[in-house]
Amino acid sequence: MSQTTCREALARLYEYLDGELTRETAERIREHIQICECCFPSFRFAQSFHEMLRRVSNGQPAAPDHLRRRVAELLRTEGLEPEA
Amino acid sequence: MNSKESFEAEALPHLDAVYRFALRLGGSEADAEDLVQETFLRAYRAWHQYTPGTRAKSWLFTICRNVFLRQRQRDDRRTEVVQQAAVAANAGGASHDADGFLFAHASAVDPEGEFFRGIIDDSIMDAIDRLPTEFRDAVVLSDLEGLSYAEAARVLDVPVGTVKSRLYRGRRLLQQALYEYAAEQGYIRTR
Numbered sequence: 239m240s241q242t243t244c245r246e247a248l249a250r251l252y253e254y255l256d257g258e259l260t261r262e263t264a265e266r267i268r269e270h271i272q273i274c275e276c277c278f279p280s281f282r283f284a285q286s287f288h289e290m291l292r293r294v295s296n297g298q299p300a301a302p303d304h305l306r307r308r309v310a311e312l313l314r315t316e317g318l319e320p321e322a
Numbered sequence: 323m324n325s326k327e328s329f330e331a332e333a334l335p336h337l338d339a340v341y342r343f344a345l346r347l348g349g350s351e352a353d354a355e356d357l358v359q360e361t362f363l364r365a366y367r368a369w370h371q372y373t374p375g376t377r378a379k380s381w382l383f384t385i386c387r388n389v390f391l392r393q394r395q396r397d398d399r400r401t402e403v404v405q406q407a408a409v410a411a412n413a414g415g416a417s418h419d420a421d422g423f424l425f426a427h428a429s430a431v432d433p434e435g436e437f438f439r440g441i442i443d444d445s446i447m448d449a450i451d452r453l454p455t456e457f458r459d460a461v462v463l464s465d466l467e468g469l470s471y472a473e474a475a476r477v478l479d480v481p482v483g484t485v486k487s488r489l490y491r492g493r494r495l496l497q498q499a500l501y502e503y504a505a506e507q508g509y510i511r512t513r
Contacts, residue, residue, distance in 0.1 A: 243501060252490065258465065258471055263468045279433045286435030291465040294443050298466065301341035309337060309362045313329070316366060 242270040247277045255288045329369050334369045346462045347390045361386040380473040437504040449499040457492030
């Protein structure tokens, strides 16, 4: 297994948080972050930011009911079956 | 299941997500509603082109964005020049290392980014809306709608590497804006 440097860990922090790394690479980054005093604060900072966006994402508005009805009506009156 | 039923089963459940995406593209709620209606109409007519088993959500986002861009070309009320100027200004100012200016400042007063927890959602959405378009779109698709880099790349019609760099820059700008907001509001003390 290759050595993980701080440079690599910091460069891949968001790919790690976004779940974009292969399992093996993610594991390497995770191990490095957990034990590296230099990288851990950056990780915590990025993680707080990431969690904030997830919270906002969960609280986003739903489409209003009248729009839901408009779209349903549109599809009904469109009449045509989508081309097969 | 006929095609109408499959459309209702696979596409319609994403109405909320398409509406949120349309809202973030700009304009009023009424504009967003018109955009959603047009998106679903076009998607319905083109449903035979959809590949079953791929993600309908990102397919709908692609249509939504294309409709929006075409409408904007027709009715160009937006000040793209101003936005491009903002991008150019940011390109010169932001740091290129992994954490840069913001983290260097924030780490002195709030190393774990606690201030992010105190900012209310409306302020965060305002800050996202103020990002330059190309960065905002990447942040919205990835961070708010949960698309993978590859899916966002298809919606935006750019390479995956471009999504990564836009996301990186967009997040940096957003962090900076929120840090300044938090300092103004007194969530953090900047010495």
